[in-house]
Amino acid sequence: MLLEYKGKILIIDIGLRFPEENMLGIDYIIPNIEYLKNKEKNILGVAVTHGHYDHIGAIPNLIEKIGNPPIFTSSLTQGIILKRQEEFPNLPKLDINVVKDDSKIKLGPFNIEFFRQNHNIPGTLGLFIKTPIGNIVHTSDFKFDKNPLNDLPTDFKKLRRIGGQGVLLLMSDSTGAEEEGHSLSEKTIGENLDEIFKKAKGRIIASTFASLLNRIQQIIILSEKYGRKVCIEGYSMKTNIEIARNLGYLKVKKGILIKTKQIADYPDSKLTVLCTGAQGEDRAALMRIANKEHRFIQLKKGDEVIFSSSVIPGNERTVQILKDELYRQGTKVFHYKMMDIHAGGHAQKEELKEMIQIMNPKFFLPVHGQYSMLVNHKEIAKEAGIAGQNIVVAENGQIINLSREKIFIEKKTVPSNYIMVDGLGVGDVGEIVLRDRQMLAEDGMFVIITIVDRQTGKVKGSPDIISRGFVYLRESKELLAQTRHKVINIVNKAAGSGGAVNWVYIKDEVRNKIGQFLFSKTQRRPIILPVVIEV
Numbered sequence: 001m002l003l004e005y006k007g008k009i010l011i012i013d014i015g016l017r018f019p020e021e022n023m024l025g026i027d028y029i030i031p032n033i034e035y036l037k038n039k040e041k042n043i044l045g046v047a048v049t050h051g052h053y054d055h056i057g058a059i060p061n062l063i064e065k066i067g068n069p070p071i072f073t074s075s076l077t078q079g080i081i082l083k084r085q086e087e088f089p090n091l092p093k094l095d096i097n098v099v100k101d102d103s104k105i106k107l108g109p110f111n112i113e114f115f116r117q118n119h120n121i122p123g124t125l126g127l128f129i130k131t132p133i134g135n136i137v138h139t140s141d142f143k144f145d146k147n148p149l150n151d152l153p154t155d156f157k158k159l160r161r162i163g164g165q166g167v168l169l170l171m172s173d174s175t176g177a178e179e180e181g182h183s184l185s186e187k188t189i190g191e192n193l194d195e196i197f198k199k200a201k202g203r204i205i206a207s208t209f210a211s212l213l214n215r216i217q218q219i220i221i222l223s224e225k226y227g228r229k230v231c232i233e234g235y236s237m238k239t240n241i242e243i244a245r246n247l248g249y250l251k252v253k254k255g256i257l258i259k260t261k262q263i264a265d266y267p268d269s270k271l272t273v274l275c276t277g278a279q280g281e282d283r284a285a286l287m288r289i290a291n292k293e294h295r296f297i298q299l300k301k302g303d304e305v306i307f308s309s310s311v312i313p314g315n316e317r318t319v320q321i322l323k324d325e326l327y328r329q330g331t332k333v334f335h336y337k338m339m340d341i342h343a344g345g346h347a348q349k350e351e352l353k354e355m356i357q358i359m360n361p362k363f364f365l366p367v368h369g370q371y372s373m374l375v376n377h378k379e380i381a382k383e384a385g386i387a388g389q390n391i392v393v394a395e396n397g398q399i400i401n402l403s404r405e406k407i408f409i410e411k412k413t414v415p416s417n418y419i420m421v422d423g424l425g426v427g428d429v430g431e432i433v434l435r436d437r438q439m440l441a442e443d444g445m446f447v448i449i450t451i452v453d454r455q456t457g458k459v460k461g462s463p464d465i466i467s468r469g470f471v472y473l474r475e476s477k478e479l480l481a482q483t484r485h486k487v488i489n490i491v492n493k494a495a496g497s498g499g500a501v502n503w504v505y506i507k508d509e510v511r512n513k514i515g516q517f518l519f520s521k522t523q524r525r526p527i528i529l530p531v532v533i534e535v
């Protein structure tokens with residue numbers, strides 16, 4: 001998101017989007033920044049609200065392209081950004097400036113005051129932006145928490161002071177807009193986890209997101225309380241813990257952490273394994289443990305596995321399979337649905353309404369989350385007393401025009417299509433490559449190599465066939481024999497008369513006719529790659 005006033009630009013967050021299930025092989029998606037081309041000089045800075053990847057993840061890909069403008073963020077977010085930057089050694093040094101609760105900065109027409117927000121990662125900052133046409137509040141991802149863990153409770157007095165200065169536009173987190181009531185306090189979650197720790201006799205294997213630092217802290221505190229040593233599994237979790245610990249955001253008593261290879265030295269009742277993989281991710285620690293691929297940790301009866309994170313839509317099946325596997329090996333599983341051992345980090349209906357009432361803005365723009373959440377958030381705002389015509393539900397690429405008097409979506413849009421990142425390639429995997437991948441995944445591929453005599457235009461010998469993911473060739477001899485026969489006929493017919501041969505035409509013929517033939521025999525549509533070699 002960016003704010004622009006008389007050509008001067010303030011960027012808020014530079015995040016990534018995780019790929020959808022059908023985006024095979026895509027690592028992540030980054031924003032299209034075509035609109036910012038040749039505007040580098042006018043970009044005054046980037047305010048980063050917190051350290052989650054959907055708010056910082058595209059910085060390595062994009063920051064140089066927008067002229068490496070200064071970044072303003074909390075010390076923890078800075079640590080996470082810099083750690084990620086290490087994976088991209090060729091980039092120029094980032095210009096990061098640490099700000100905190102109450103910090104004020106002036107960037108051209110934007111006077112920004114940062115204010116602390118509660119979320120499920122420490123160091124989250126909301127933005128109070130004074131502009132020449134009025135005050136804008138950006139909540140960041142947030143929830144209200146009166147009993148947070150290792151963090152200060154929500155400062156309602158301060159929020160009221162901000163609201164009291166007059167808010168022209170409120171932009172608020174919509175992620176929890178479809179959830180009734182109030183998000184759980186971290187304290188309640190801690191009490192539920194405590195019950196599990198109190199009763200557990202075997203090892204506790206607790207999996208969560210590497211970025212859910214509050215949850216990680218809780219598990220460490222409970223392990224300390226019940227005399228358990230903690231070993232950490234998963235690269236991202238290790239690095240996040242290291243960063244947060246160095247900056248004082250995470251407190252761990254001396255001697256609590258042990259190396260994984262030391263676990264055999266302690267009784268099961270004195271061990272906690274804190275690991276990644278609660279989403280059923282392929283290579284994450286929990287999956288490797290469940291699949292018996294882990295060097296030091298094998299599951300056994302009596303182990304208690306805690307999933308302490310909600311399941312990202314689309315991952316339900318993978319998580320279910322993982323859960324089944326854990327039960328099969330005799331472990332006890334606690335899932336967030338069974339008891340409240342995970343609270344979303346996002347304000348729910350009641351809190352969202354309260355935020356709107358505190359800020360009492362003239363205009364309202366729901367941000368963050370899926371479209372349905374934005375629309376639900378609009379309904380909440382109406383209940384909170386904002387007039388319908390003063391609320392705008394916008395999608396990526398749309399330009400919102402804001403003045404003292406009115407807010408509306410402009411007719412023109414800016415490019416906002418997905419830019420997909422696959423390995424080192426950025427944007428080179430487009431719709432066509434993706435469609436190929438989907439076809440390959442569904443029906444496999446079928447390569448036909450035909451050797452043709454240049455003089456006679458006739459096929460020499462029998463065409464070679466290579467296939468992957470289509471049919472098992474050894475068991476499909478009949479089908480292959482018929483296919484070879486057909487290929488010879490097609491090529492001979494198309495090239496038969498000698499003279500100048502149109503190879504493109506021949507390949508198309510092979511592709512189409514063999515495609516139809518294979519479909520009629522198998523009801524499958526593999527990708528067909530005809531190769532014709534002249535000799």
Ligand SMILES: [Zn+2]
Pocket residue numbers: 050052119141345
């Ligand atoms: Zn977040």
